Amino acid sequence: MSEFKTIEVKQSVLEDNDRRADELRRELKENKTFLLNLMSSPGSGKTTTLRQTIAALKDEFRIGVMEADIDSDVDAAAIEKTGAKVIQLHTGGMCHLDAHMTRQGLENLGTEDVDLAILENIGNLVCPAEFDTGAVKNAMILSVPEGHDKPLKYPLMFTICDVLLINKIDVMPVFDFNLEKCREYALRRNPSMKIIPICARTGEGMQEWIDWLREQTRAWIG
């Protein structure tokens, strides 16, 4: 029996999403909660990466996860097994989360006992990039089977992310994936982007990602 709450989030009718996002970040700062917005294509390994991340950091931070999905609960059920606090956000067909929807999620999650909140956004490389959720940092996962040309095709997503995890590097020999070209294309969009090749399933490269997230969280919550 699953214990997590499921919330139907509604998009704001107001168009001032940027103002709402800034407001939310200010409150997160006062509240000493770091919010990470994690984005990717469907099936790139967000949930597996998240499970490993929680396992590595759960003794250092109180972690809360918001699993956004159109209408299933499979990811929240997987995260619940890690022991982290989790809620499911249903967007009712919406392709992204905005700051207002993220606020509804955080209010339902409850942030008073959360140091590190993670929003697993809808699997989509287009729309989530267009809406500031109020997160402190944006992270994205690109998986090897998707191909190294994705920064050329989904430019905004690569522009707005602070960190790029290149996942499933264990299958690089099977796919025609050029890591150096991927780096070059991604840095063309965003020269200050941190790029970390990982394999969430085997743990390869995960230490560098965990260190980055620990440092960002500590710097924010003080």
Add this chain to the structure above:
Amino acid sequence: MSEFKTIEVKQSVLEDNDRRADELRRELKENKTFLLNLMSSPGSGKTTTLRQTIAALKDEFRIGVMEADIDSDVDAAAIEKTGAKVIQLHTGGMCHLDAHMTRQGLENLGTEDVDLAILENIGNLVCPAEFDTGAVKNAMILSVPEGHDKPLKYPLMFTICDVLLINKIDVMPVFDFNLEKCREYALRRNPSMKIIPICARTGEGMQEWIDWLREQTRAWIG
């Protein structure tokens, strides 16, 4: 030097997309042009599948391709090498194509000498499913690395597609992909969906897909 045209398509301000889509289908019928709308996640193999499809059918049908992308030309350049007529559609950040945008594309492609027109939609499992493009049939590709649970998470896409190609089946042993579960979940969304496992790279399963597409095209153009 690339020869294909690049068109900036604009979304209709009108909300009557369904009416426009039906109108477009009527005109395609009169014009004896079959339009296939091909959708998938980023990196699932749409362009590779399309190249193989063109190679198999180019002696039977006059083929025209519209490559929709946010702002790159990499797919149109790949398709151009097949010898098919191709144009690039740029959506300027938009996450999907609607019937009005598709009409702009078809007008620029020119359908008078095209029996089989194929729209390669934006790589996205959410938004393209919400807008009828005016296509005669909808096809989607799900690739093995994305996981067999995707019909649970992106229900509308699986509901509206007539055919599902499960691509990259050559890497099934590497990934934890359950073909029977995938079938079951997809048919739950759409019991009449045709499901064809393929490997576009090696050609496995492609004959069944080509036969389906040939039959549909012939039935439409008469």
